[in-house]
Amino acid sequence: MSTRGMLIVLSGPSGVGKGTVRKAMLKNSSIKFDYSVSMTTRQMRPGEVDGVDYYFRTNEEFEEEIKNDGMLEYAKYVDHYYGTPLKYVNQKLDAGIDVLLEIEVNGAMQVREKMPDGVFIFLTPPDLTSLRDRITHRGTDDEKTIDKRMEKAKKEIQMMTSYDYAVVNDKIPNAVEKIEGIIRSEHLRVARVIDQYKKIIGD
Numbered sequence: 001m002s003t004r005g006m007l008i009v010l011s012g013p014s015g016v017g018k019g020t021v022r023k024a025m026l027k028n029s030s031i032k033f034d035y036s037v038s039m040t041t042r043q044m045r046p047g048e049v050d051g052v053d054y055y056f057r058t059n060e061e062f063e064e065e066i067k068n069d070g071m072l073e074y075a076k077y078v079d080h081y082y083g084t085p086l087k088y089v090n091q092k093l094d095a096g097i098d099v100l101l102e103i104e105v106n107g108a109m110q111v112r113e114k115m116p117d118g119v120f121i122f123l124t125p126p127d128l129t130s131l132r133d134r135i136t137h138r139g140t141d142d143e144k145t146i147d148k149r150m151e152k153a154k155k156e157i158q159m160m161t162s163y164d165y166a167v168v169n170d171k172i173p174n175a176v177e178k179i180e181g182i183i184r185s186e187h188l189r190v191a192r193v194i195d196q197y198k199k200i201i202g203d
C-alpha cells in the first residue's frame with residue numbers, strides 16, 4: 001500500500017511571492033509535488049491561461065460547485081470567490097503524490113479543519129513597504145485594488161499564529177531553501193512513515 005501524499009498549504013498576503021516561490025520549486029527542486037489549480041471568479045489577467053493559472057468561472061458556476069460539494073475550501077477575497085476543487089486534491093493524495101495549495105488564510109483554516117495532517121506554511125514579506133512594491137511592480141492591480149489587498153494583508157499577517165511554519169520571503173532562493181527543508185522534515189515525521197514499519201514492529 002502506498003503512503004498517502006502530503007498536503008502542503010502555502011499562504012501569505014497577496015504579492016508576497018507565493019507563486020514565484022512555487023514556480024522556482026517546481027523548476028529546480030528535488031522536491032516533487034503537484035500544484036492544485038484554484039477556481040476563481042475574478043477577471044483573467046493578461047498572460048493568464050484558464051486551467052493553468054486558475055479555472056476562471058462565473059459566480060453562478062462557482063456557486064454551483066459549492067452546492068455540489070465540489071470544493072475543499074473557498075473564500076471571498078476582495079469581491080471575488082477563490083477555492084480549491086476537491087476532486088483533484090483527493091486523487092493526487094490517494095496516489096501518494098504531495099499536493100501544494102496556494103491559498104489565503106480563511107480557506108487555509110477550512111483545510112486545517114478537514115485535513116489536519118496537512119503542513120501549513122505562512123510566507124511573509126520582509127515588511128509592508130516591500131509588499132506594496134511587489135504588488136505595484138507586478139502591474140496587475142490598480143491603486144484602489146492595491147489598497148484593498150494591503151488592508152487584507154495586515155489582517156492576514158495577524159493570522160500567522162495559526163500556521164505551523166513562518167518563512168520570510170526576503171530573497172527567493174532563501175525562501176525556497178527553507179520551504180524545502182520544512183517539506184523534507186515533515187516527510188520524516190513518525191506519524192507519516194509508521195505504516196511502512198508495521199510489518200517489522202507489528203500494529
Ligand SMILES: Nc1ncnc2c1ncn2[C@@H]1O[C@H](COP(=O)(O)OP(=O)(O)OP(=O)(O)O)[C@@H](O)[C@H]1O
Pocket residue numbers: 012013014015016017018019020021134135137138169170171172
Ligand atoms: N523575494 C522577492 N523579492 C523581490 N520580489 C519578489 C520576491 N518574490 C516575489 N517577488 C515579486 O513580487 C511580485 C508578486 O509575486 P507573486 O505573484 O509570486 O505573489 P503571490 O503571493 O503569488 O501573489 P497572489 O497571491 O496575489 O497571487 C512578482 O512581481 C514577483 O516577481
Ligand SMILES: Nc1nc2c(ncn2[C@@H]2O[C@H](COP(=O)(O)O)[C@@H](O)[C@H]2O)c(=O)[nH]1
Pocket residue numbers: 012013014015018038039042073074075077082083084102103104105106107108
Ligand atoms: N481561499 C483561497 N484563496 C486562494 C485560492 N487561490 C488563490 N487564492 C488567494 O487569493 C488571493 C488573491 O489571488 P490573486 O491571484 O487574485 O492575486 C491570494 O492571496 C491567493 O493566494 C483558493 O483556491 N482558495
